[in-house]
Amino acid sequence: MKGALLAEWTKLRTSPGTWWLLAGVVAATIGLSAGAAAAISCRGECAADLTKVSLTGVQLGQAVVAILAVLAIGNEYSNGMVRVSLAAVPRRTRLLLAKAVVTSAVVLAAAVLGVAGSVLTGHLLLPAHGFLWRPAVGSVLYLELIALLSLGVATAARQPATAVGIVLGLLYAWPVVARVVTDPTWSRRLEQIGPMSAGTAVQATRDLASLPIAPWSGLGVLSLWALAGMLAGWLLLLRRDA
Template identity: 35%
Template sequence: MTSTTSITSTTSTTVTAGSTEPRATLGHALHAEWTKLRTLRTTAYLVLFMVVVGSAYGGVFSWIDGTGYPSLLGSDRSAFDPTATALRGYAITQLAAGFLGVHVIASEYSTGMIRTSLTVVPRRGRLLAAKALVVTAVVLVAGVLSGFGGFFAGQQVLAANHAPHVALGDPQVLRAVLGTGLYLALVCLLGVGIGALTRAPVGAFALLAALTLIVPATAANLPGTAGRLVKEFWPSAAGSRVTAVVPLEDTLGPWAGLGVLAAFVALLLLAGFEAVRRRDP
C-alpha cells in the first residue's frame, strides 16, 4: 500500500509540473518573438524607413537617369533598365533590413536579455529559428511595399522626362518588384547570422554594411578579372540582379544571382547557429 501511494504521488507531481511548465513549442517561440518585435519602436521606424525611402529613392534615381537618358549612346541606351532604376532604393533600405536582423539577436546579448529568452525557450536552435522567421516575414512585407512604391514613383518620373518606362504587367517586371522584397529578406537573414556570430550590435552592423555596400561598391571598380568577379559573384551584387529586367554582360541571371546570396546567407546562419549552440549567453 505504501509503495502504491508513493508511485501515485510521484505521477501526480510529474503531471502537475508538466501542466504548469509546458514545453515551449516553435509556435510559442514565434508568438513571443512577434510580441517582442512589434512592441519595439525600432521596428516601426525601420519598417517605415524601408517603405518611404525605397519609394522616394525610386523617384530620385529615376529622375537622375531619366534626365540623362537623351545623352546616352547606343550601347548604353540598350542597357537602360527602367525597372532596375526605379528599384535602386534597395541599396539604402538594405541597411535598415540588415540592421533589424542584427538587432533581434545581438541586442539581447548586449543587454543580457538572452538569458531570459533561453529560460523560456531552452532549445537554442528553436529560439534562433523563431527570431529569424518573424523578423524576415516583417522585412519581406516591408520590402515588397518598398518595391512597389519605388516602381510606381520611378515610372511616373521616367514618363515625365520622356525616358523609357514600363508597366507592371510587362515581362519580368512583377518578378523584379517582388524580388526587391526577397532580396531585402535575405539581407535581413544575413544580419541575423552576423548578429548571432558577433553578439555585438555595432560590430555586426559595421560588418553587414561592409559586406552589402562598401565592398561591392569599391571592388567592382577594380580593373580586369577582379572587378568582373566581384560584380558577378559577390553575394549582395549577385543577389541584387533579381531587381533587374534587362540582362547585363558579366552578370548572373536574376534567380542564379539570388541563389548565390541565399547560399551565402545559409552558411552564415549555420555558423551563427553553431555559435549560439556552443557558447554561454
C-alpha cells in the same frame, strides 16, 4: 514552436524603434527610387534600364533592413535579455528559427510596400517604364535574404555595432573593392560572388548577357550568403554560453 513565435513577435513589436525602422525601410526604398527616377531624362529610346532605375532605393532600404535584423537579437545580447529568452526557450535552434520567421515576416511586409511604391513611382516619373514581375519579386526576396544574413551575422557576432559593420561592409565595401581591382577577370569574379552586386542582378532587364552573373543565379549567390550567415550564427549559438 507557436509559443516561441508569439514571444518573438511580442519582443519585436514592443522593442523601441522597430516600427520606425520598418517605416524607414519603406521610406528609404521609395525615396531613393523616386530621386533616381526623377534624375533620368528620356526622350524616345532610353539607354538606361528603367526598371532597375525605379528599384534603386532597394540599395538604401537594405541598410535599414540590416539594422532591424541585427537588433532583433543584438539588443538581447546587449541588455542581457538573451538569458531570459534561453530560459524560456531552452532549445536554441527553435529560438533562432522563431526569430528568423518573425523577422522575415515583418521585413516582408515592409519590402512589399517599399518595392510596390518604387514601382508605382517609376511608372509615374518614367512613362516608358514597363512593369516586370522578376525585378519586383526579386527585389522583395533580396531584402528578405539581407534580413536573414544580418540576423545570422548578429547571432555570431553578438555585438550589434560589430554585426552592422560586417553586414554593411559586405554590402557596400565589396563592390568598391571589385571596381578598384585592376585585373578584369578578378574584378568580374568579385562581382559574381559579392552579396549586393550578385543579388541586385535580379533587377536587370536589359543587356543581360553583359552582366557578371545571371539574374536568378545572382539571387542564388545571395541565398548562399544568407545560409552561411545563419549557419554560422546557429553553430555559435549552440556552442557558446549565453
